[in-house]
Structures are given as C-alpha cells and as structure tokens.
Amino acid sequence: MSSKTPVRVDGRDLVLTNLGKVLYPEAGFTKAEVIDYYSRIAAVLLPHLAGRPLTAKRYPNGVDGAFFFEKNAPSHVPGWLRRATLPVPGSTMDRDTIDFAIVDDLPSLVYYANLAALELHVPQWRVAPDGTAQPPDTLVFDLDPGAPATIVECCRVALALREVLAADGLTARPKTSGSKGMQLYAPWDGRQEPSVYAKELAQRLEKADPALVVSVMAKKARPGKVFIDWSQNNPAKTTIAPYSLRARPYPTVSTPLTWEEVEECGHPGDLVFTAADVLARMQEHGDLFARA
Template structure:
C-alpha cells in the first residue's frame, strides 16, 4: 500500500501534517478531504464558540461516507501532547482522580489546531454534550436545552418545522426566550434554548420530557414522545433524552456523514415558518453555510450571553 501523501502546515502556531488531501470523502459530490479541511478552517471562528469546553465525540469515516464509520470518544493513539483533553467517568463526572475506573478521556477543541488535527483523522461529525467543563475539568451545569425533532417514515422537515413552531411559545412560557432552530444536516432539526447554567442535567431532562409529553397530548396526530418505532410513522419524535448528561448532539456547524456534505445549520425563524407552510425548506450544504456565515454571521449567537 502506498504511503499516504502528507503536507506540513502551520495552524494556530503549531506545525501539523495533513494527509490525503485529494481523497474523496463524499463520492456523490466528489468532495475531497482537502475541501472538508477547508470548510472547517473557514467556519472555525464560528464553530469553535459552539464547541467551547465541551468534550467532543467524533464520528469518523476513514474511507469516505460510503465506507464504514465508527464513534470515537476516547483520544486516539498517537495524539500529540498539546491537544487539550478531559477525563470523565462514563456517566459524565470528573474522573481525574481515578482515570482507570470506567473513564473516558475526551479531546477538547479550543482552537483551529485542535480542530484540524481531529478533522485530518476523517472526523466528519463532531458531537457534544449540553454542558461544558470548568478549568479543573469538572462538568458544569448545562447551559443549553435541546429538543431533537426526528421525523418518522412519511414525515419530513415540513412536519418538523410545524412542531418547532408549536414548541417555541411553550419554551417562552418557561422563560426560555433565546431560542435557535437548527436543521440537523440529516433528516430532522433541533431547537436549542439558552440556559442560565443554574440547574442540573436531571432537572433539564425532566423539563424537556414534560414538554414532549405536553406537545404529544396537544398534537397526537403529529408528535410522539416515546421512541417506540411502531408509534412513529408519519409523526415527529420529540427526543427529550438528548438532555441526559451522558448524551450528545451534533454540534451546530458540524458536517454530517451523509451522501453529500450537509451541515447542522442554524436557521432563522422566518425560514422555519416558511417550511411549516410548505415552502422550500431543505438541509444545507457546507458551501451554502459558509455563504450564510459570511453574510449574516452566527445565526446561533442567541445561545451565548449577550447574543
């Protein structure tokens, strides 16, 4: 097997070897690894804010999206010593005192060098918790609530948009007014709500579950809160469980490992209203997202204090 072609680049003050830049990772669009690295470099000033100090779970496609993939939580072997990391128990608690006991050492992605290193390993998808770690590596209370809208067979983004609009005033009634809709880059979408960071994850999960149950009762023809597959055709699952401390959700601005380089893309509420009315509302590709960031900035800025 020929040795992988490598190029040395300087990124955020570090020299990194990136390889196989011409390798096609998305055959349907002939999108190469070099183009993927370029996307992440261009979107990094926006994406890094959303990654924050959140442990990052990656999904890797070493041979492109038509090949096998795997989830990776732990740091891979051979990782450089400068890459930030945090050791947590499998339940999300600080495990630095006993790292050998049911623990995971996650990377943190704090600058472009960290991001480039992981993306060079064909980490197309970046998934994060709804909480960050403090400077000592201990989990903080969640600073976001997320409702994940997953359409069953026969439903799609139009139905998700309708459910998102129903959820919006209910979240506002709970005092959650800094809300951001995000099309997932896959089938459905998410609605994020900024939190003050004063409640633990169990409380937030219970709040999301109660919201899902309330919406199912109000709209039983379209919303379901249980994951039972037989209940889901033609309906939208309001997945409250993404707020469980151990769960992760794809990070806004992350690529997805789908047939084409779609992105988990923040949207405007006007776009969601158009989608709910049956007008054009589609998942966005990486070039479209870069154009939107250049024109509008971060459409998910509401998730941060001060917007």
C-alpha cells in the same frame, strides 16, 4: 501510499495526509475540502465546541465506508490539544473514565478534520478549566420525523415548542440536523433536571396534537409524526454540533436557521444546506446561534 503535507496552523505544526482522498463520492468532495470547510467555518463553530468533550464520528474511507464513534482521544493526539479525563458510569466499554478531547482552537479542529472526523458531537455541558464537568448550560430538543413526515412537520412542532418555551422565559434557537430532522436549543438556567423538564414539554405537546407529535421512542408510534426526543438532555448523550458536517451522500451541514425560514418552510428541500451554502450564510448572517 499516503501523501503527507506539513502545515503550520496558528503556531502549531501538523501533518495533513491524503488530501486528495474523496470522502463524499457522490459530490466528489475530498478530505482537503473537508479541512478547508472546517478551517473557514471555525470562527462560528468553535464557540459551540469550546469546553465540551468531543465525540468524533470518523469516516476514514469516506461516507460510503465503515465508520466509528471515538470518545477517547487517540494515543497519537498532540500534547498541546486539550484533554479532560472524565468519569463515564455505565460505559459500554467497561471503562471508568474516558480521556476526552476538547476542541477549543483552530489547530485542534484541523487535527480532527484530518482524521476524517466528519461529524462532531458534543454534550449540553462544558468542562471547567480545572477539568471538572459543569452542570448543563443548554437545553436541546431533537425533532425526528417518522416517514412520511419530513422536516416540514418538524418546523410545525418547532414553532409550537418555541411558544411553550417562551412562556417559560426561554429563548429557542432552531437548526437543521443536517440529516432529515432538526433541533431546538435554549440556554438552560438549571431550574430543574433538564431531561425531566424536556419530557414534560414533549408530553404536553403530544397531548395537544397527538396526530402530529409523539414523545415515546417506540418506532411503531412514529410513522407520520414528529418524535420529540427529550432524552438528548441526559448528560451521557451528545448532539451534532452547530455547523458540523454530516455523513450524507452530499456534505450537508447542521445549519442554524432563522425563525422566518422555519415559518416559511413548505418543502423538505427548503432547509438542506451544504458546506458551500453554510459558508455563504456565515458571510450574510454571522452566527445565528450567537443571537439572543
């Protein structure tokens, strides 16, 4: 039997359910704690979700249970939660459009946390107030280590990427994926098609250090190397949002980093941060991704 808890969040009425359900069994981390984390991190998280169509990865029975990606806003979504109907050419569901949710405010974020949307994924572009898709405003490189490579090797690649981006006048910002790799973001000025630019840089780094870097997706090419996934810049793709939880055994978070942390990383455990760690980091640093 589900338990229901009515709450009022910034003037919006919500009903939270099953707050005692454990969503991260190894950590004993409950749905109430998931909602609490998202509520407390909202000040730095929401700017990275605002205006971006949400793809939620939901785990109704916790990280050990079945999950599903949800792009279409649920039929029971409150009328006040912002939505945008956007074309999705080539949809695997044979849909011409999807009614996306846009999580712009705290009530919307709490609503999705209550749905056990542990992971929040967004594209590199935003939706204008009139509901139309805008050009990409962010460039992203997803650095994926092939075992036995780890995030330590990703940091070496991130430092090399930072240099080539800086030479092109772009300021890179690093974050962990919250899983085994990391991502680099840079504000994008539309100088060319972002996937083309990102692929060129990935290939350039692969040529400079083929023992460490690979730019092709083939799994057989990746053991011991770091795959620079430039294809994340395709407008149809999404990347885990800064400050989103991940569905790992423990409630790890995709965590913005300082470049000093990247430079000093010597062990994979150096860059693993849980929800509690990230809340403490927010108190110390604010939003590292808000800095130029």
